[in-house]
Amino acid sequence: MLSLRIRLEDLKSANWRWSTDQWTNGASWIKPVASSVLTRTLVNNHGHRCTVTVEERKAGERDFTTVAMEQGRVRLSAGVFGTAPLYLMAVGDELHGAWDLAQLRPYLRTGRVVPRTVARILTRQHRYTTDTLFEGVYRLTERATAVFTASGLTVRYPEPAEHVLEPRTLRLGVDPVDVFSSLLSEAVRETPTATECVGIELSGGADSGNVALSVRAARCNRVYSFGLVMSGSMGAQQRERRRRFVDHCGFRDTAIPAMQHPPFVPGGVRALGKPHDPAGAFYQEAFDVLRAQAAARGCDVIFTGNGGDEINAHHSRTSAELPMTEPVPWLGSKAKQALADVDEQLAPIPVLPIPALMAFGLHNPGFLRVGVWPVSPLVHPRIVRFMEQLPHEHKRGKAMFRERLRRAGLPESVASPAEPENFLEVMETGLRTFGLPTLDSMLRESLLGDLGYVDPKALAQAREDAERTPVVPDLLCDVLALEVGLRALT
Numbered sequence: 001m002l003s004l005r006i007r008l009e010d011l012k013s014a015n016w017r018w019s020t021d022q023w024t025n026g027a028s029w030i031k032p033v034a035s036s037v038l039t040r041t042l043v044n045n046h047g048h049r050c051t052v053t054v055e056e057r058k059a060g061e062r063d064f065t066t067v068a069m070e071q072g073r074v075r076l077s078a079g080v081f082g083t084a085p086l087y088l089m090a091v092g093d094e095l096h097g098a099w100d101l102a103q104l105r106p107y108l109r110t111g112r113v114v115p116r117t118v119a120r121i122l123t124r125q126h127r128y129t130t131d132t133l134f135e136g137v138y139r140l141t142e143r144a145t146a147v148f149t150a151s152g153l154t155v156r157y158p159e160p161a162e163h164v165l166e167p168r169t170l171r172l173g174v175d176p177v178d179v180f181s182s183l184l185s186e187a188v189r190e191t192p193t194a195t196e197c198v199g200i201e202l203s204g205g206a207d208s209g210n211v212a213l214s215v216r217a218a219r220c221n222r223v224y225s226f227g228l229v230m231s232g233s234m235g236a237q238q239r240e241r242r243r244r245f246v247d248h249c250g251f252r253d254t255a256i257p258a259m260q261h262p263p264f265v266p267g268g269v270r271a272l273g274k275p276h277d278p279a280g281a282f283y284q285e286a287f288d289v290l291r292a293q294a295a296a297r298g299c300d301v302i303f304t305g306n307g308g309d310e311i312n313a314h315h316s317r318t319s320a321e322l323p324m325t326e327p328v329p330w331l332g333s334k335a336k337q338a339l340a341d342v343d344e345q346l347a348p349i350p351v352l353p354i355p356a357l358m359a360f361g362l363h364n365p366g367f368l369r370v371g372v373w374p375v376s377p378l379v380h381p382r383i384v385r386f387m388e389q390l391p392h393e394h395k396r397g398k399a400m401f402r403e404r405l406r407r408a409g410l411p412e413s414v415a416s417p418a419e420p421e422n423f424l425e426v427m428e429t430g431l432r433t434f435g436l437p438t439l440d441s442m443l444r445e446s447l448l449g450d451l452g453y454v455d456p457k458a459l460a461q462a463r464e465d466a467e468r469t470p471v472v473p474d475l476l477c478d479v480l481a482l483e484v485g486l487r488a489l490t
Contacts, residue, residue, distance in 0.1 A: 001038060001065045001084045004097040008150060014050035025054055030067060033084060033099065035373040036194030036300050052361045056464055065140075074148040078140050080161075080351040080381060084368060085361040086140040087132060090153040099194040100365045101132070102275035102489060108134050110447050110490045115338035118453050119475035121279055121482050122335055123325050124475075125342045128354045130155045133278055133486075141347040142357060160348035166386035167296050177404050178395050183386055185214040187377035191301055199299035199372070200251070201290070203227055204241035205420060206401040207308025211377060213408055214251040215303055224297045225251035226290045228258040228283075230421045232343040238421045241414045248410060254293050259421065262430030263477055264438050270484045271434070278485025281362040282477055283423060288366060295370035302372050306363075307379035311387040312354035312395040330459040334452035352379045424474075431472040431480075438480055439463050447486050454479060 010026035017024055022031035032054045034036055048071040055064040063079035065086060074095055078086065084099045091107055098104050103205065112135040120126055121133070130138045136153075140146055143158035170176060188211070200215050202208050202225040215223060226240055229235055246253040259266065261283075268285035269276050281287060294302050331339075350357055356379045367374045377383070389397065394400040405415040443463060448454040461477070466472045 001099065002030060002067075002086070002097065003099060003103055004028075004095065006030070006067075006069065006074050006095045006148070008072055008074075008093045008148075011074070012048070014048055014069070016050050016052070025050075027346065030296045033368050033373075034371060035242060035368075036375040037192055037375075045393065054192065055296055059304055069398045072149060076140060076146040076148075078142055080142050082142045082216060082350075082352065082357045082360050083374065083376075084364055087137055088146055088148075088153060088155075089134075090148060093150065095148040095153065101137075101277045104137060105275050105489050108137070108489050110451070110486055112136065113451065113486075115334055115453075116341040116344060117279075118448075119331075119335045119338035120342050120483070122331060122453065122478055123328050123339065123342075124478065125325055125339075126358060127184045127342065128347045128349065128350070128358055129345050130157075131345055137362070142350045142352065144347070157348055163349065163350040167391045168389045170391060175408065176221065176390060176400055179386065180383070180400055181214070181404060183211060183380070183383050184377055185217050187380040187383060188214045188303065188375075189218040191303075191375050191377075193301045195298060195300050197224070197298045198222070199226055199294040199297065201222045201226055201302060201304045202242055202245055202251070202253070203305065203421060204238045204245065204414075204467035205305065205308075205417075206398045206405065206415070207378060209241075209245055209405055209410075209414070210304030210308075210401050211303050211305050212245050212249050212251070213404065214377065216251075219265055222298075223249070224253050224299055225249075225253045226302075227254045227255055228261075228286050228290060229251075230423075231257070231425065234419055234421055234425075237413075237417060237419055241340060241417060244410055244414050248408065250296075254297075256286065256289050256293065258283070258286050258426045259429060261289050261435065262426045264430050264432070264434035264480065264484075270438075270481065270488075273484070273488045275488050276485060277362070277365070278482050278489060279362070280481070280485065282481070283426065284366065286426070287363065291366050291370050291372065294367075294372050299372055302367060302374055304363075304376045305378060305460055306376040307353060307356040308398065308401065310355050311378060311384055312398050312401070313353075314392050314395060326475060330455050330462055330479065332449070332451075332453045335454070350379050352384060375388045407484050427474050427477060430469055430475065431466075431476055435472065435476060435480055436466060438484065439476065442480065442483050446483060447490075448479065448483050454483075 006028045011027040015025050022029045024395050050069045052067045053064055063081035068075040087101050088097045117131050117133050132139055138155050146155045264270050265285050295328045364374045402415045443460050449456045
């Protein structure tokens, strides 16, 4: 929710003042994200103590990032929602922080990457942790606390969040669809907007579809829907589902052909070498177009269907096992050694589902860059807790989600589509048309190869094999995106 630069020297007095868009004190500054969803509060600005709180306004719920300062000490703490990441690093007697990793670019060095993070990225063993790609740069995870003094920067994890471990029996006469509908609509209504102009990511699936129904119920003014639409027969079915939602809800719709914006497409962030998070989303180019469209329509908030898969999952939080990973033949010796450490320094169980929090870190900075605040109501803590208690038969195959769509009058082809959309063709097009030429450049000169994380000979063999296979291995996207991202940042 904020970016900052705090010098310990400036903390000898608490003389913080609001100046245009940030708090300043000497050469130090704290800049909240510009959003109507956030409030800014300054308290205790006297003597040697000051507290700046940037809070997301939610009726009945509170999410925040707090910076408490006194002479020689800065303490930061985070709330549970994790909407915007906060990356922290110490440079001498200065603390730097940003919600966009690229803002820390002047201090990042390719020779100081974290081996276990590189190994996680290359093998898709992603973990929720304070670790980032760069040594000395930490992510403030949910409910965590960071302390900066002359001795350096330390981050402390909270206790694991409490969860309902097993489903419960519904009370006689309780309709879970009605309860869920009420909770979801309430979560949507709690989000304030200064312009009364909001957007919604509408894929045409059950997750975004249920959010759409609640946005329709809660919003009477301008609502714009945006969707990345696939091609072929899959895309035709998706377009029809989206049309049904748009007509039913009365949205003003923008459909974006995803095949025109695949990974590594010319004009996209990776092809242009613009500074960006190397661990960013696979389909950043396409979502960048969607985000730009939302900003152009004047939306100050956009609702997403993120988290639907996670809250419908059926597993025990005490014995869940991570899926087996696909072998990566081009791993270098340093990455192989680091595989033993991929489960080190993990954050404790959070309030929200871990995949949702990780997705926020990948997707949400892009919205913040264009002045749009993203909201994922399906993982509101009250809904997460409700879904944990719900008997599995209502979650299997997203049964309750689909039943709510049927009750709204939407046809079975919308409530339970035979061929849900996916991005596989978009990935294949991006890799085949633009990724392989990028790989040729990497084979000539590679940061990851020079650092020992990639075996150049094995990668060259993969490039040769890709010419003869009907489908380019999508694992190549991981190594290419990481290489391109590192070059752009450093």
